[in-house]
Amino acid sequence: MFMTTMGIAVCISFLTGTISLVEGLHASTSQFSNAFEHGLIAVYDGNVLSQSIIESSTVDYINCEYAACTVVKTKIELGNESIETYAISIYDPFNLLDLNGAELTMNDILIGKQLKAEMENKNITVSDGMNITLAKDDKEVILQVRGIHQNTLFSDDWIFVSKNVVTQLNPQMQSAYSFLLLSENNIDIIHQLEEEGYTTQSLVSITKFLELGIYQIENQLYFVVLTSAIIIILLVYSILNIEIECSIADIKILKYMGASQKLVLSIFLLQTVFISLLGGVIGVAIGFIAANALVSFTPLIGFHSMILPQASISSISLPIFVGIISGIIGGFIPAYKASTIDVKAEGR
């Protein structure tokens, strides 16, 4: 019985060890991620900023500081040539973006430095006061350059214009915005907007990249754990099968003494459940020890990490559950077979 219990314990320790390592990876990733700023959160409709429409009525019930931006894809007409760009107008009532005058009056335009370089490559000298024609479909607006924008938040080949200009180019945006920018601290509002179907995206992505990337790894690792669980069920079944088959002599004695099939079955089922439960508990302990030992000793072979294997409901309950289920299956089949032995006929 000792060997059987230890055999089950070793199988179960695999599940506990691997699950606690994956959960340790999750926890350390989450800790890293939380230690970093995520910056502003962009909220928009669909997948593309220039096609997103957020009605101004949505903005009215947002009870936090925000900036609202309207973007339109447009062309700068340069005689025979044209340059594709994006025109953006910003409404920043709480000075969240620290724009320093990028909110423009009616016919002003600020040009990004990359766009300026692009225009100069086409032999067009950009200077303050020069007229520029923006066109979208059959609509045209003539504007006057007021300077180069230094804003780091938006692309350097975009242009800053007033809301009025965006509306002239795309009348749909009259009482709407393309996207909102909120502080990352407004978690409840961001979740509410997500529930309403809006897309949210942090303006600083590295921590999200790592978080999502490592969660992708976790999913694959859980897949490996689950397929291994099937093998473990078979192994535990096999181990308990040997235990019950070794007890066939005891079953015969019980039957000689007049024990019913039900009684024999229940005694051996109880025994297998007890063994698998005991093996499960010992296995969980061995699993945590093994996982911690692995992490502690990996620096010896050149792997330095910050993972701490995590104990959780799933890393404890799942292995024990797998152990008991396979124990019941592994115990029931041979015990049932043995309990149906006709000892009287054998005696004759």
Place this chain on the structure above:
Amino acid sequence: MLLRRKIMIGLILCIFMFSSSVPILLKIGLIPQQTFGGEGISVLTQADADTPLDLMLVSELRKQDFVEVVSPEIYAFSVINNEPVMVRGVESKPFLKIEDAECKEEINDKFALIGEGLAKRFNLGINDTFVLTGSITPVIMELAVTGIYSTTTPSNDELLIPLQTARKLISLGDNNVLAIRIETSDRNELIDFLESGEYKIVVGDAAGNSISLNDNGFEEAVSSLGIRYTVFGKVEVANGSYTSVIVQKSAANVRVVIFGFILLEGALMFIGIAAILNRAVIEKKRDIGVLTAIGANKANIHFLLLKDLLKISIVSSIIGVIFGYIGVEIVKHLNLIVILGHSIQPVISPIFILEILVVTILLSCLCGLIVNESVLGSEPHQLMQEIDSSAENEISLEKMLEGFYEN
């Protein structure tokens, strides 16, 4: 045959599990190395935040005879459609050459090229637009796909943008880059050149080894400690030094978990095979008892068992590895596994197949013989009494005796 053939099912399962999961796990662990390095490529990265790499070094390197291709690069880890995407700022021509990649579309100065794998996953085509945000500095922009390139390397799942645009995403100074990948005919000559030029730089190779030139590694240690103990306050993400450490530490964490999985999987396979063979030999205690009673000695029984173990383990290993190979191929062709934005292309190498075969055969023979040795310690009459054989077993015993007398 002394042992029952049905034990092969258990052995096949154990070998299948090991041979299908280990190539995948190994490939997961190799992704960071292949992404930032590449076969036969030397990678130059900055030793610390104070000494960034610049395009002057790129020009100097391009003048050297031992250098074939120089690709200055900027890595901006971003998120598109709520999936992690590796955005690489590059000069398009050297990058496509170093990656042996092809792009059918004409490449202009404002390119946004996506790898074929990424294009398929996101269902993006030429002129389709997407939102791109900053990596370590807050930025938001909308880009349109200008071309699709294809390669067999992990870069097939990346987005390529001009160096200038990538600098904006990570707030890097004009003319600076994060890494320079070099295809060289003589790596030693490259290192000599960098050492003599007193460049404070780290040189990495395809195997993941790196040499730090003209640096004492102090800053990495300080940043590492900073990350470890920064639990009560937010770290400014714009601090490039800390960001580089977080990437390194995350990759190290993944490597440790993968190593742990492979070790535990190996242990499980070992225990599984041992348990299955233990059961198989114990089941045959009575038959072994009969053979001993009619005069078979230990060597005879070991020989009979070894013959069975060899047959069973060879057949099981071959079938298990074939199933494992099929499993890995399915994963590969359906792009089922995507890690850190890169789809995994696991490969079962012939050496790996050979290793599995040898290990399984040795393990099976060893486990079987050890159990048999302990069984043979009992007297024949004890062995015959212990286990109640079924009618099926009696038939197999008869066949087995025939085989024994033939030998």
